[in-house]
Amino acid sequence: MTKCLRLLRHLPWTTQLRPALVQFQTRLKYTQHQGVKGIRNRKSFFEAQMQSGQQAESEQETDTGNGTDTLDMRFLDDRAYDEVAGGAMRISRDVATAQKVLILQPYVKWAAKRNTPDDVKPNDQLTEATALIHSLPNWKVVRGLKVPLESLERKALFGSGKMAELKTLVAELRQEQQLTCLFVSKGTLSFAQKHFLEAEFRLPVLDRYSVVIQILRLHATSAEARLQVAMAELPYIWAQAKDASMTQTRRQGYSLTDLQKEILRSRERKLRAELDRVRRQRQLLRQKRKQQNYPIAAVVGYTNAGKTSLIKALTVEDSLQPRNQLFATLDVTAHGGFLPCNLQLIYMDTVGFMSDLPTNLFECFVATLEDAMLADIIIHVQDLSHPCHAAQSAHVESTLRSLAFSIAGGDSTASHMPPIINVYNKCDLVPASAEPTAAEQEGSRRAAHRISARALTGLDPLLQDIERQVLAVTGRRKLQMRVPNGGPEMAWLYKNAAVVFTEADEKNPERLLMQVVICQRTLEQFKRQFC
Template identity: 35%
Template structure:
């Protein structure tokens, strides 16, 4: 292997529990779990399977026969790490690791590892550490040092005796307090940056969507930026922002590429990444990018809507829906999608890869920004008569008062008009 990172031989299991209320196809869920595993470069996925379960065993998840059958397969393939696409209790995890002589990660643990690998900003790193510690606190039953050995990892601790567990718990709580303090400072700094940016008269357009929907590819196509745009889940974890001028004489905007959403995102992580997604809360326009070629594109769209609602994104924020990856559709599918998009309001079918449909999309973004207006109070000195005259000429003044310093105007305008005014 030379000097490269050690590769860990991994196996992915998706437990398909009978009678469990499930909208998703287990085969597609397994596919997504394998994509998650591929997001960690040091993992080599040797195999993946759906395991049907009449009911989960409280101590070992799987029944005796299935446990032995899987154990033989894992031993034959010399598997070192088993990834279970679902939640596994601390006791189940410990018992399965002993039974199979492997390390084991459940879905939350795997997503945490990916987040720890990818978080790029100081705030992102702190948020991941806090989410990891909160998760770790619930499973102080043994050491998790597997991925930690190969690269920083998340340093999951544990210990043999009850006293050790108590000491670990106390250490985690102290660390969480420290991290919260650090985070408060970072968030304060960010709010100062945000306040400074609020003075910049450019509307914010946020790209959101299910992970792997093609947001980063679209972002790169529109901005010419080199954001990592791999066909990989969670390729982007911190919002990347660029100022661009929309083609065809459109306004200058700040375009924000955000972390991809995912179904069953662990609650610790929704909370942890609320701050990372705060650009979306402040956006003048939200562009929801969908992979229209995915068999579960409707379910993915529902997941995105649910997470947006949980983040507190207002229904009143203007939105455009972008049906991406039309280059992957057959001729018949493409005709159907184009017809549906044309009938729907605010929907655009595009390919971020080929560029098809982008011109109409950027026109729609320009129109949407022109339509969103807000009321603001402006103070102008008596010497700024030209600026006042411009506002009246454009019909933007709702009310006016005067004081010893000058004019106090109430204006209603959209982001483009505000940008024009700032540029006078």
């Protein structure tokens, strides 16, 4: 067959038929082998097509003059991938689509079998699940229910009696308010659980991971945020398909075709390459800040705890616009402020954390969370008005420890965190007569600060504590120096150190007393130049 094709190709009357011959020969690559060989040939053909496409894209970038420093985001708009992701997460990328949601908050009845802290009540979990849905525009909560269970691992999830009751409720809500989907507020549902519930209720079923991904898609506006959100989607899709069985009688997950698997692998390779570039760029920025000798404070906390509001209060930066939404901040941004000693400090705003989510969701944000873990100090903002702020605080601290371990490459000896300053925000929403909880008493022993970023109360003691911690960690100290009034020494100190205050020397009017904040290296440079 191959020899015949070669002979036909060289005949003069076959010039117009060459495209059809090429198409026929390409079709033979798909059909001439069956079984494992057929899969391999299809896979190799797809890889060849991908490589040729990548080469064409690189040539196009060279022709247009695009630099290598810009992020290539074109591969994120892939319809084939959107179909795979939509099949796994049961949601489309169009966040403008209106949804009417029934929230089912499952919880284990027996306290001994629960995996949540004792102070986290089902009402609090339902409130957080409702806030997740309200974070999406055009999404409306029709009703929220708490459903007691004996275990969260059953395939049916609900008992037969509760299932019949829920099916009746869903049928009524579909007729009355046109219910469109169900939100089971559990970290992740297995595909078997999701498939069973969808067959019973005849509606799409979402879990917390799916809803959070949709919120992240909505708030991801920068190129770095879009890359990290796209990377966070892939572990969920693979997890939904990992238990797939090739037998027809026992299928626990959904089966991906070879083409779909290759689409996911290719997307993952591109995302890792772009995220590695982001990490290198972030590393260069950290090196520049280190050369300029700026101290850095990372502001971390549970989502919607008031991190951005605190930074705005400390820096008086009008461009910051805090929002009362979950996951409103996805990018790690730097904001400059001054300590009481006139030392300039950079505050790093970070993405918020949330409980009952897999850790690999936040590990996809390591490219930017490294800035927080490599800062000089960490400011942990907690929502004091939230009834579960103790559990939220414990979750943030455990997540920070796991991130430090991940950034250190799994080396427990090298995984260390900077000093942490605990800040209790929104104290204006707590009654003054309320007794301190056990978490507040523990926080007082750890020198926690009660503040209100909105009312601007309690900020002065906090700034004093931040200054003390920064000076201790960075090796800076306050010195009083006597220099010529108006001389080059005075100008040099204003440029390279933080000047707290100046006053005239009573003993010598030609001299000036300057109190400065200076590190040892800068002090040695001053001595070499002027002493």
